[in-house]
């Protein structure tokens with residue numbers, strides 16, 4: 229088509245029309261190339277956002293080479309590198325505090341950070357490097373509620389459904405101190421178990437129900 233038009237215009241003897249045609253066709257080609265290149269870049273960006281199978285990393289944190297997915301030490305497939313690095317993808321520990329008041333209510337925080345911003349949950353967070361989970365539960369309780377709690381015992385260890393987080397629930401001794409929401413909380417206050425706000429984390433609801441069974445938490449009428 230291009231050659232036909234070109235030979236026709238060149239044959240017609242009109243130099244102006246031939247030059248105009250050549251310029252217009254060059255512009256059209258540039259626009260088309262730009263469009264296709266952009267589509268390609270968008271595709272690459274979308275692929276880069278998706279984490280590779282077996283873990284959230286694409287490159288080796290030791291040598292920056294691209295990680296490979298395959299069986300490691302006869303175990304399941306793991307991302308690994310020829311330099312010796314293996315991404316074991318172990319669960320991430322999270323310490324959570326169950327803080328009762330002496331009247332049988334429980335201290336909850338309204339989350340100010342993702343996930344589930346604005347919803348109510350038990351105070352808790354990721355365990356710091358080299359920190360014991362029990363110390364983490366005490367620290368998170370202080371940071372999110374302002375309360376200095378004494379940990380009584382470990383209640384339960386469960387995995388967060390659909391996530392690689394290992395939740396460790398610790399029971400604190402009844403604490404009636406002044407509650408002050410921390411920087412990561414919109415609010416913090418005690419609730420009786422028959423007046424709980426909506427709580428999206430099923431594991432938190434389940435541990436509260438178990439604490440009712442244990443007699444640690446009570447209904448408003450029972451206080």
Ligand SMILES: [Zn+2]
Pocket residue numbers: 288289290291292293309310311312313
């Ligand atoms: Zn490496």
